[in-house]
Amino acid sequence: MFKVIITLLLGTLSLFASSASNVEIPNLTMTWVGFATIIIxxxxxxxxxxxxxxxxxxxxxxxxxxxxxxxxxxxxxxLNGLNMELVHIEANHLILEIAGIFFFLFVAMTYIESLLHMGVFDRLKYNLISKGYTYRKLFWLTGFLAFFISPVADNLTTALILSTVLITIEKTRKDFLVPGAINIVVAANAGGAWSPFGDITTLMAWTAGKGHFTDFLFLFPSAFVGFLVTSFLLSRFVPNIVPDFDATKEEKPKMHEGAKVVMFLGILTIACAVLSHQILNLPAMWGMMFGLALLKVYSYSLSKKYGKDHFNIFESMAKIENNTLMFFFGILAAVGVLYFVGWLGLAAIVYQPDVLGPTWANIGVGFLSAIVDNVPVMSAILKANPEMAVDQWMLVTMTAGVGGSLISFGSAAGVGVMGKMHGIYTFSSHMKYAWTILIGYFVSIAIWYVQYQMLGIGH
Structure with missing residues (x-):
C-alpha cells in the first residue's frame, strides 16, 4: 500500500508543484483558524x-x-470557499516529505534491532567493562564511541545503547553516571551534526537539498572540538578509580552466526543511501530500502541454514520504536500546518540583515532547540526557507543539533537517556553541568567562524 502511495505521489508531484507556483497561498495568521493552530x-x-x-x-x-x-x-x-486544490497540494507535499524521513528511520532502526538480536552490542558492552579501566577512562571511551557511532547509527540509538553500557558498569554512583550520561548525549548530538544521517535534523537538511553529502563533513572540526572541550570539563568531576567488576565470573557473550555479515550489510546500506541520493538523484530512503531488501534476503538464507528462530527480520521490525516514528510524523505535519497558515513566514523575518541576520539568528536557533526540541525547530526553518548560503545552512544544522544538548529534553538523545536512566539523569542533574555544554557550544561556533568566514573552508 505504501509503495502505491509513494509511486502516485512521485508521479504527480511535478504537476502539483507547477500549479501551486501560479497560485498565491492566502495568509491565515490573523483568522480564527490561524490563532487556533498556534494555540493547539x-x-x-x-x-x-x-x-x-x-x-x-x-x-x-x-x-x-x-x-x-x-x-x-x-x-x-x-467554509470560506477557498481553493481546496491548495490543501490537496500541501497535504501531498507533506506526505512525500515525511515518507522520506519515515522510511529512512524505519530501515535504520531495523538494522539496529537486528544487530542487538545478533549479540553485537552485548559483546561491545562486555569488552568495555572487562578491561579494568577506571571510571574516567570509561567516561572517555563511551564518549568517543558515541561521537563516532552516531554519524552512522543516529544519535538516539547510539545514546540508548551507550547509556545501557553505563548502567551495566555502575548502578549507583551518580558522580560517574550523570557526567557520563551528559557526555554521551553531547557526543551523540555532536557526532550526528557532521553526518547527513547522524541526526534527524541533518537528515532533514540533507534531504531538503541544503547541502551535498560532503558539505556536512566540513562540520567535523566544529563538532569534534566543541565535544572535546565539554568532555574535558566534565571529566574533572568523574572519579579516577576502577569499578568493581570480576571478569572471571562473567560469561563472555558470543555473537550469533552471521552477525559480521549483518554489520557489513548495515555499512553497505548507508553507502547505498548516500550514492542513490548524490549520484542517482533518488531520495536517500530509496538506498535504505534497497539495503533492507538485502537484509531480508540474507535473513532468509540464515533461516534455511540455522532454522527460522536464528534470525527473523520481522521480529526486529516488530521491536523498532514505532512511537518515535509516529512522533516525527505528527510533529512534522504540525510544523507543515504552521507553514501553510503563514506563521513561519513571520518567523523568517529574524533572518533579514536589518533584524538579526543569518549568523545571529542561527546561533539563537541552538538555544531555541534546547527548549523546544531540535526536530520541530529545524522543520520550521526549512519550511520558512530563508535565503542563506551553504555556510549558514551548515551553521544552523550544527547549532540545532549541538544546541539540543543544552537542556536534557532538548534532543531525542537526551529524552532517550532520561528514560533509560530514570531518577539518575534528570533535568536538575543535567543543569548542574549545563555550563560545560554552553562553553563547548560557543567553541563550536568559534571554530565554524574561523573555518568558514575567515579561512573560507567549506564553501
Missing part, C-alpha cells in the same frame, strides 16, 4: 515536553495535533 501547537507541545509528568507517550499529542490542525485548516477552506 503550543498546548500539544507542552504535553510532548511533559511526557514524564503525565506518563503520556510523546507520540500521542504530536500525532493528534499534526492531524487535527490540518483538518481544521481544511474545514476553514471549505
Amino acid at each position: 501547537f503550543v498546548i500539544g507541545y507542552y504535553f510532548v515536553a511533559a511526557e514524564e509528568k503525565y506518563a503520556i507517550d510523546k507520540a500521542k499529542p504530536a500525532l493528534f495535533i499534526g492531524t487535527f490542525m490540518f483538518i481544521l485548516v481544511a474545514i476553514y477552506y471549505v
Whole structure:
C-alpha cells in the first residue's frame, strides 16, 4: 500500500508543484483558524515536553495535533470557499516529505534491532567493562564511541545503547553516571551534526537539498572540538578509580552466526543511501530500502541454514520504536500546518540583515532547540526557507543539533537517556553541568567562524 502511495505521489508531484507556483497561498495568521493552530501547537507541545509528568507517550499529542490542525485548516477552506486544490497540494507535499524521513528511520532502526538480536552490542558492552579501566577512562571511551557511532547509527540509538553500557558498569554512583550520561548525549548530538544521517535534523537538511553529502563533513572540526572541550570539563568531576567488576565470573557473550555479515550489510546500506541520493538523484530512503531488501534476503538464507528462530527480520521490525516514528510524523505535519497558515513566514523575518541576520539568528536557533526540541525547530526553518548560503545552512544544522544538548529534553538523545536512566539523569542533574555544554557550544561556533568566514573552508 505504501509503495502505491509513494509511486502516485512521485508521479504527480511535478504537476502539483507547477500549479501551486501560479497560485498565491492566502495568509491565515490573523483568522480564527490561524490563532487556533498556534494555540493547539503550543498546548500539544507542552504535553510532548511533559511526557514524564503525565506518563503520556510523546507520540500521542504530536500525532493528534499534526492531524487535527490540518483538518481544521481544511474545514476553514471549505467554509470560506477557498481553493481546496491548495490543501490537496500541501497535504501531498507533506506526505512525500515525511515518507522520506519515515522510511529512512524505519530501515535504520531495523538494522539496529537486528544487530542487538545478533549479540553485537552485548559483546561491545562486555569488552568495555572487562578491561579494568577506571571510571574516567570509561567516561572517555563511551564518549568517543558515541561521537563516532552516531554519524552512522543516529544519535538516539547510539545514546540508548551507550547509556545501557553505563548502567551495566555502575548502578549507583551518580558522580560517574550523570557526567557520563551528559557526555554521551553531547557526543551523540555532536557526532550526528557532521553526518547527513547522524541526526534527524541533518537528515532533514540533507534531504531538503541544503547541502551535498560532503558539505556536512566540513562540520567535523566544529563538532569534534566543541565535544572535546565539554568532555574535558566534565571529566574533572568523574572519579579516577576502577569499578568493581570480576571478569572471571562473567560469561563472555558470543555473537550469533552471521552477525559480521549483518554489520557489513548495515555499512553497505548507508553507502547505498548516500550514492542513490548524490549520484542517482533518488531520495536517500530509496538506498535504505534497497539495503533492507538485502537484509531480508540474507535473513532468509540464515533461516534455511540455522532454522527460522536464528534470525527473523520481522521480529526486529516488530521491536523498532514505532512511537518515535509516529512522533516525527505528527510533529512534522504540525510544523507543515504552521507553514501553510503563514506563521513561519513571520518567523523568517529574524533572518533579514536589518533584524538579526543569518549568523545571529542561527546561533539563537541552538538555544531555541534546547527548549523546544531540535526536530520541530529545524522543520520550521526549512519550511520558512530563508535565503542563506551553504555556510549558514551548515551553521544552523550544527547549532540545532549541538544546541539540543543544552537542556536534557532538548534532543531525542537526551529524552532517550532520561528514560533509560530514570531518577539518575534528570533535568536538575543535567543543569548542574549545563555550563560545560554552553562553553563547548560557543567553541563550536568559534571554530565554524574561523573555518568558514575567515579561512573560507567549506564553501
